[in-house]
Amino acid sequence: MEGSEWNYDHGKLEMTDNLTENLKPVILRWDIRSKESDHKHFYIPVYLTTLRKNLLFSTMITNDSILSDADWYQRGICLVSCNKEYEYTG
Numbered sequence: 001m002e003g004s005e006w007n008y009d010h011g012k013l014e015m016t017d018n019l020t021e022n023l024k025p026v027i028l029r030w031d032i033r034s035k036e037s038d039h040k041h042f043y044i045p046v047y048l049t050t051l052r053k054n055l056l057f058s059t060m061i062t063n064d065s066i067l068s069d070a071d072w073y074q075r076g077i078c079l080v081s082c083n084k085e086y087e088y089t090g
Helices: 069-074
Strands: 005-007 012-014 041-047 055-062
Touching (some): 041 069
Antiparallel strands (some): 005 012, 041 055
């Protein structure tokens, strides 16, 4: 992840001074909601590499913080799918 960090205890994004954070393995799922939610949501781009040239898709994330979506977008938050430091052994 670039531009923020994930708080695993509270299940939400947090501001950080670090440029990148290596996340634990993440499962993204497609979810179709039939009713409105009380949570605010915004989209985060998912890129193939840190060069940010190949957008794979965007994923929606809950924004339960006091920060606005614009605050997060200005941080340039994104997920990067390719990490040379991580080797899948599954």
